[in-house]
Amino acid sequence: MKYAIRDRSFDKYEDFFKSVLLLLRSLRTYFSKIFVAIIASITFSACQSEEKIKFEQYYIGGKELYEQNCANCHQKDGTGFKELYPPIVGSEYLKDKSQVISIIKNGLSGEIVVKGKKYNQPMPANHSLTNLDIAEITTYIYAEWQGEKKITDVKEVENTLK
Template identity: 55%
Template sequence: MKKLLNYLAAGVLLLGQVSCQSTEELKREQYYAEGYQLYTLHCANCHQPDGRGLANLYPPLASADYLSDKQRFICITKNGLSGEITVDGKVYDRPMPANPKLTDIDIAEIATYVYTTWAKDSTYTPIDTVTQALARCEPSKNK
């Protein structure tokens, strides 16, 4: 009887872990899908649907070294950027407008899409990460 109870307890624990993993996976998939929609609406016109940017005007996101700092990405997505920016060794000098209407969840979903697609990050970006990043960023220091 004791063995049976141990097996049942182990099964319940295992089921709980599978359930948690499934929740995380579902959240990532949801954020990714919503992020794709938001990226298409707010970002793809300049950075292009494939993330390669537009000639000498707008920098790429696809595999760009600039994605190494997610906080900077979050700040720029919300607050925009002016002045020169160097991405993958190339200088760009077109302003990126601010997106003040984007909510923290919008930015979390865009970041999830961009980082999953082009930075090979397999996790989603939680809203708390965005909220904390936005509290720390200063629009004039987004470079």
Template identity: 45%
Template sequence: MNTRNKVRVFVFVKSIAMSLLMLAVCCQSAEELKSEQYFVEGYQLYTTNCSNCHQVDGKGMLNLYPPISGSQTLSDKALLACIIKNGMRDTILVNGRKFSRPMPPNAKLSDIEVAEIVTYVTVKWGKDSIYTKIEAVRSSLANCKKY
């Protein structure tokens, strides 16, 4: 096959792939698209702000930093939002192990960014399948206790 035909095949395959991608996106509901958007943004924010201690795989770091994967905290989005934004000073029990190292606050994160991180960790390591709404995070953050 000569170069001109290779280019034609490549362009043809690329156009089919783009058409299939557009068809897949068009068939998703607004909720599914929002869930995917929050998950992807949450992944990036988690990687930047959380993975240094909690690790990329969510398993924490030895006895220093608790795992997120398998944590009961994943079932309490309000608590999770408060911890992400305000940090934590208390001892926490995760998977039968105590962790006492303080977690610094992430005061610079906006409410939407907290919602995206909560979405990422609860979908990735929890049993959730939809995004965490910003209104729920705002309500949680307005009612945070000191941890």
């Protein structure tokens, strides 16, 4: 009889311990899956080429700089603003990257024609932008609206602005 009482009291705790054990197994499985996912993401990102990583950095930085410095007039989507500011999308100016770099840094005044429409609002010079800033903006513009998948190097900007 004594053993039966002891066994029954143990049965109450046995269910509790089984539940805790089941919980621990579930957590171990869950955390091991997370651990594998973290290791996989680190491995895959390590497999990206340095050039691709640099392109992504320039693209993201360029997008942010474009939105801060250019989007007010040219809009976030590059379509320009009515008859005041020309579009970047489909612009003939994109055919000459050195000209684009120069315009970003030094501005532009006088009448221009973009996609058959005349524009005559001056684009102010932006001397506060560094050569790296201009390289990033140019990388973003050409990637976003020309499909170019390479960076505009800072040296290219330096050579253009000499």
